[in-house]
Amino acid sequence: MDTSEYRDLFLAEAREYLQGLNIALLQLESDPANREVLQEMFRAAHSLKGMSATMGYQQLANLTHQMENVLDFLRQGTLRANREVANVLFESLDLLELLLGRLDEPAACLEQLDRVVGKLRAACDGSMEEAGSLGNAADGDALLLDEFEKEMLRAGCAGGERARHLQVILDASCLLKSVRAYMVFKLLENFGHIVKAVPGAQELEEEQFEDRFQLVILTQAADETIRSELLQIAEVADVFVRDVPEMGVPSAGLEPAVVRQVEVVSETAVSQEEADGERRNIRRAAEKTIRVETDKLDKLINLVGELVVNRTRVVELGRTDVAAELVSAVEQLDRITTDLQSAVMKLRMVPIKQVFDRFPRMVRDLSQEKGKKVNLEIRGEETELDRSIVNQIGDPLVHLLRNSVDHGIEPPGVRVQNGKPEEGTIILEARHEGSYVLIRVSDDGRGIATEEMLQKAVQKGLLSSAEAQRISDEEVLRLIFRNGFSTAEQVTDISGRGVGMDAVKTVIESMNGSVEIKTSPGEGTRFYVRLPLTLAIIKALLVEVAGEIYAIPIEAIRENLYVAPQDIKTIQGEKVINVRSEVLPLIYLGEMLGMKSGSSEEILSVVVVEAAERKTGLVVDVLLGQQEIVIKSLSRAVEGIRGVAGATVLGNGRVALILDVSSLI
Amino acid sequence: MNNLIVKTEEQPQDELQLVAFFLQGEEFAVDIQRVREVLKLPPITPLPQSLDFIEGVINLRGEVIPVVDLRKRFRLADASKSDKARIIIVEIEEGLVGLIVDSVTEVLHLIPSAIEPPPRRLAGTRSEFISGVGKLGDRLIIILHLEKILSTEEQLELEHLQLAQPERMALNR
Numbered sequence: 001m002d003t004s005e006y007r008d009l010f011l012a013e014a015r016e017y018l019q020g021l022n023i024a025l026l027q028l029e030s031d032p033a034n035r036e037v038l039q040e041m042f043r044a045a046h047s048l049k050g051m052s053a054t055m056g057y058q059q060l061a062n063l064t065h066q067m068e069n070v071l072d073f074l075r076q077g078t079l080r081a082n083r084e085v086a087n088v089l090f091e092s093l094d095l096l097e098l099l100l101g102r103l104d105e106p107a108a109c110l111e112q113l114d115r116v117v118g119k120l121r122a123a124c125d126g127s128m129e130e131a132g133s134l135g136n137a138a139d140g141d142a143l144l145l146d147e148f149e150k151e152m153l154r155a156g157c158a159g160g161e162r163a164r165h166l167q168v169i170l171d172a173s174c175l176l177k178s179v180r181a182y183m184v185f186k187l188l189e190n191f192g193h194i195v196k197a198v199p200g201a202q203e204l205e206e207e208q209f210e211d212r213f214q215l216v217i218l219t220q221a222a223d224e225t226i227r228s229e230l231l232q233i234a235e236v237a238d239v240f241v242r243d244v245p246e247m248g249v250p251s252a253g254l255e256p257a258v259v260r261q262v263e264v265v266s267e268t269a270v271s272q273e274e275a276d277g278e279r280r281n282i283r284r285a286a287e288k289t290i291r292v293e294t295d296k297l298d299k300l301i302n303l304v305g306e307l308v309v310n311r312t313r314v315v316e317l318g319r320t321d322v323a324a325e326l327v328s329a330v331e332q333l334d335r336i337t338t339d340l341q342s343a344v345m346k347l348r349m350v351p352i353k354q355v356f357d358r359f360p361r362m363v364r365d366l367s368q369e370k371g372k373k374v375n376l377e378i379r380g381e382e383t384e385l386d387r388s389i390v391n392q393i394g395d396p397l398v399h400l401l402r403n404s405v406d407h408g409i410e411p412p413g414v415r416v417q418n419g420k421p422e423e424g425t426i427i428l429e430a431r432h433e434g435s436y437v438l439i440r441v442s443d444d445g446r447g448i449a450t451e452e453m454l455q456k457a458v459q460k461g462l463l464s465s466a467e468a469q470r471i472s473d474e475e476v477l478r479l480i481f482r483n484g485f486s487t488a489e490q491v492t493d494i495s496g497r498g499v500g501m502d503a504v505k506t507v508i509e510s511m512n513g514s515v516e517i518k519t520s521p522g523e524g525t526r527f528y529v530r531l532p533l534t535l536a537i538i539k540a541l542l543v544e545v546a547g548e549i550y551a552i553p554i555e556a557i558r559e560n561l562y563v564a565p566q567d568i569k570t571i572q573g574e575k576v577i578n579v580r581s582e583v584l585p586l587i588y589l590g591e592m593l594g595m596k597s598g599s600s601e602e603i604l605s606v607v608v609v610e611a612a613e614r615k616t617g618l619v620v621d622v623l624l625g626q627q628e629i630v631i632k633s634l635s636r637a638v639e640g641i642r643g644v645a646g647a648t649v650l651g652n653g654r655v656a657l658i659l660d661v662s663s664l665i
Numbered sequence: 666m667n668n669l670i671v672k673t674e675e676q677p678q679d680e681l682q683l684v685a686f687f688l689q690g691e692e693f694a695v696d697i698q699r700v701r702e703v704l705k706l707p708p709i710t711p712l713p714q715s716l717d718f719i720e721g722v723i724n725l726r727g728e729v730i731p732v733v734d735l736r737k738r739f740r741l742a743d744a745s746k747s748d749k750a751r752i753i754i755v756e757i758e759e760g761l762v763g764l765i766v767d768s769v770t771e772v773l774h775l776i777p778s779a780i781e782p783p784p785r786r787l788a789g790t791r792s793e794f795i796s797g798v799g800k801l802g803d804r805l806i807i808i809l810h811l812e813k814i815l816s817t818e819e820q821l822e823l824e825h826l827q828l829a830q831p832e833r834m835a836l837n838r
Contacts, residue, residue, distance in 0.1 A: 306727035548711060593713035634722070637759035637815050638731040641715055647722060647729040655710040655724045 007103070010055050012291065014100055017044045018093060019357050025089055026360045032081035042071040046210060048096075053172045059113055060099055061172065066120035067092050069169070069238070072212070073124060078242070088119045090361075124240075145216070145244075149196050153244065156218035161192060164223065166215040166230075167240040174235040178207045183233050184215075191226055192219030211237075216244055294387070297347055301536065304337075304344040305630045305649070311337040312651035345534060346384075352430045352437075353381040355394045359401055359428060366405045373412050373423040374405055383430040385437050386534035389511055393439070393531065396504040396515075400441045400527050401426065403501070408445030408525050418522070420444065436513075437533060442526040448519040450476045477517045478613075481505040509611075512538055512555045540629045540648075540658065543607065543620040546595035549656040550620075551629050551648055556661040558608045558615060560623055565602065577606065577617055584608065587665065588619045593643065611662035618664070631658065681780075683773045683799070684753065685806060686766040689741045693766070693807045694773060694799065701754040701761060703769050706746060716815075723763060725754065732763035733814060739794065757811050764814070773806065775799045780808065 024041045028034060045068040052060035070089065073079035095116050098109055145153070153163040166188075170180055181204040188194055196216040199209045219226065223241040230239045311334060318330030356378050367374040385393070409415075409424035416422055429440045450473050457463045457479050463471065480501050508515045513531040532538060532555075540551035541560075561579065568575050568586065575586040586606070606617040629648040634641070645660035683694035684703070709721040709732055718737040722729050732752060736743060749768035754761055783795035796810035 302727045309724075309727070595711070595713060632727070632729045634729060635731045635760045635762070637757070637762055638712060638715055638719055638722070641712060643714070644712070647710070649724045649727060649729070653724055654708045655722045655729055657710065657712070657722075 006055065009291070010051060011100060011103070014048060014051060014060075015097075017048050018096055018100070020044055022090075022093055022361050023357060025086060025093065026364060028081050029083075029086050029364075035075065038071060038075040038081075042068065042075050045071050049172050057099075057103060059109075060096065063092060063096060063099065063113060063117060063120075065172065065237075066117050066124075070120050070123050072167075079123065085123050088116070088123050092116050092120060145196060149216070152195050153216070153218065156195075161218040161220055163195075163244040164217050164219055164226070165242050165244045166217060166226070167212060168215065168230060168236060169212040169238040169240075171235045171237045172211055174211065177209065177211070178205050180233060180235050181205075181209075181213060184230060184236065187229060187233065188215070188217055188219075188226075191221040191229075192217050292347075301344050301348065304341050308337055308341050308630075309649050309651060309653055313653065316651075345537065348387050348534065348536065349384040350387050350390050351381065352383050352385055352390060352393075352439075355390055355397065356381045356428060356430070358394070359397070362398065363401060363405060363426065366402060367409075370405060371411060372405060372409050374409055375423050375425045376401075377425060377427045379427065379429040380431045383432060383437055384533075385531065386536065389531055389534070392507060392511060393529075396507050396529070397428070397439070397441070399501070399504050400529075401428065404441060404443040404445065404525070408443035408447075410446050414446075432533075433530070437531050439529040439531065440526060441529070442524060444524040447521040447523055447525055448477065448480075448517075449521055450519075453477070453479060477519060480517060481515070512553055514555065537628055537630055539626060541607065541626050542624040542650075542656065543589075543605075543618075544622040544624055545593065545620050546590045548595065549624065549650065549654070550589070551627075551656050551658045552607060552609065552618070552661065553645075553658065554626065556609045556611055558610050561606045561608060561617070563604045563606050563617075565604070568604075579608065579617075582615070584615050584617045585665075586617045586619055589659075590619075590621070592664065609661045609665065611665060614665060616665040629656075629658070679777055681775045681777065683775060683806070683808065684769065685771050685773050686751070686753065686769045688735055688739070688767050689744070691807060692770070692804060693735075693809055695753065695755060695764075695809050695811060697772060699755045699757070699811055701756055704752045704754065704763070706750050706752060706765070720765060723752070725761070725763075728761065730754065730761045730763055732765060734765045736765070736767075738814065755811055757814065759815060762815065773799070773801060775801065775806075783807075 021041055021044050024037050024044070028037050028041070031037070045064050049061055049064035049068055052058075052064060067089065070079065070085065074081055074085070079085065095109065095112055098112070102109065157163060168181075168184055170177055174180060185194060185197075185201075194215055194217050197204060198214040203209060204213055227239045227241055230236055315330055315334050318327050359378070360376055363374055363376040404426050409426070410418070410420075412422045415424060424443060424445055426443045427440065429442075431438055453476050454463070454468050454471070457476070458465055458468050462479065462482055481504070482502060505515055508529055508531070511531060513529060515530070516528040517525065518528070519525040539554040541554060541557055543550055543552060559579075561577075563577055568577055570576070571583070576583050577586055578584075605620050605623050607620060607623070608615055608617050610616075629650075631645075632647050632649065633639070634644065634647055643660055643664040644657050646658045647655050648658055650656050682697040684697050684700050685692060685694045687693070704725075707723045709723055711721040712719055712731070718733055720732045720734040720737070722731050724730075735741075744767075746765070747767070750765060751769045752763040752765055753769065754763050756762075779801065780797040780799045783797055793813045793816075794810055795807055797808045799806040799808055
């Protein structure tokens, strides 16, 4: 079967399962007894196995098969979710991700695969030992024996037979599962007799089971004999034989078996309801959405944009006509188009959860590595943002979080000394704020010492000592975003190389967003990232220059001024104005754009814009007002014009250019 | 309707259909396969600091499309645009581009044998822009080579040196 056309679909779905597994595993670490999570993880691993086998990805199928086994033992309670098991599972997930990225190289990562599969198998074996040594401690409630069955087992044991619990796993590709089950039953009759089957014989016959079933038998044969005989049957993938939990002889006189405890940095205590919600999410994402090519969406959005423009025209016409019928029809059209536009724009919106979901795992690994205790709290992950922004915001946030773990949160010992809880808290929060989304990354760590930063800045020559005298605390903090600045004493592989924070700022500003930093020494640091809801629509100030209309993104604008000619000064031939003791260079937009300067007004209209920390006054002819505009890219044939970021279509159908402030000044 | 279809089938397979237009009295044409539509002149927004023959950009149902003034491109005398002036929207490698012409006349049918390679200079137009000259009765029709329409002068000079003789026998499709 040619499966290549399903490859992308497979990848997307597999990644969703993988993400779900990662989240669930983190949850499991903090709440090892949560069966619901285990059940969900097991199903996810099982689906992955099935998908991979169907697509012919043997390595993936093999790996997920072993994961499934471990999860199955966990789910049955014969294996405890201790830290080692969790780490092996995390390792498997990492490998899974690696393999997904290299689907086309079947020979890749074979060594790693062997190692991880080995570890997973070892974990299963551990389960056997544990089951043996712990006896009753392993509460196999998946296998509830009624009184009659227990009586049978007791009678059998008294008669010299042993009660054994068998788990039979069939090949994922097995077609006639009921036949195989029947063959297993048949064979076992040679060794002893079957007391109970889970699922029951009826369900087994009707194939109402996934790929495994459990049996309780009374036999005299050795475990190994039973296992090897059963493995002779075609399509029986694996057989595990162990004690029947309820028949295990409690070792009287011994201390109750000590179960190895989970001792990992726990996530926020998740309440039961939340946990229930979470576990469903593993599958939910796939069921609630359909995949649509982004090109099709963009086309639709474009058409709706055009509809909106035409609506404006009709509305204008409607105002000039007195016919009341027409006016009301036009108003109706106006409402419908507005709703349609917002509905269509929402198609591009995706919850920021997609990005946030990566972080618990990252923070966990990072804090373990750094020997710190960190609790990451995530809030507002349902907040929606434009798809393209969500795609780009991941890296900057990774950097901010790493920064918090590495520089912000102190080592546990230091925290205790300072009278703080041993475990540090990082809060990652997203919420709507007007037409923007605010993302806050805050930690309760040591904060930033502005004095030290100032010294560093002077040392590195970023500031003169004279400048250092005048600079305000806020400005000092902003130095963090300057290229070549790092306060970390030790350069680590995580952060502190002086690159990154400036990249963070660049990426965020390229999306018309902004980033701010606030700190209180000893109490923590907060980063505020403000992003537009969508890249496709921005707020802009419309201005007229030489008879043409231009749009200036509001984000870049600080204020608008009217300046009298006598207030314009000249410094070294450059015209400047003085705004509240700040000297700003003036740029005549008309001249800058090579257009004939139009206005002969006495009083100049000046738009003060800021980009890359530099403020400039742009002289325009007329300030027309603020408006939401839909950004259109310029054709490839004419792109790259200095000072022009794109174009938009105005209400009258004409094209207006959007100015790129950073390349203008 | 049926008649029309039959007629089309009777036509030779390799016959070319061209959209013909006038530019300063000369007759030009572009391959109809490249033509998306023909418009009356909409308001044009000038594009500062772009190549001089780029007249600006227009809004074509929500898409922003650059417009080339062919008179400026071919260094013909600038004339005020009459009511007959049209924009032919064509598809080139860079995307859609509008070409301002004096007027659009008709759709022509030409057989390949009626098309001759371009002479070195014709009607003041550089041969780079011409893929051939079509003969229809006693009419001479200059067929445009669209790919070079947006190239800068420097790019053209460079190619001119590399390609000693222009060999553009075949119509570009």
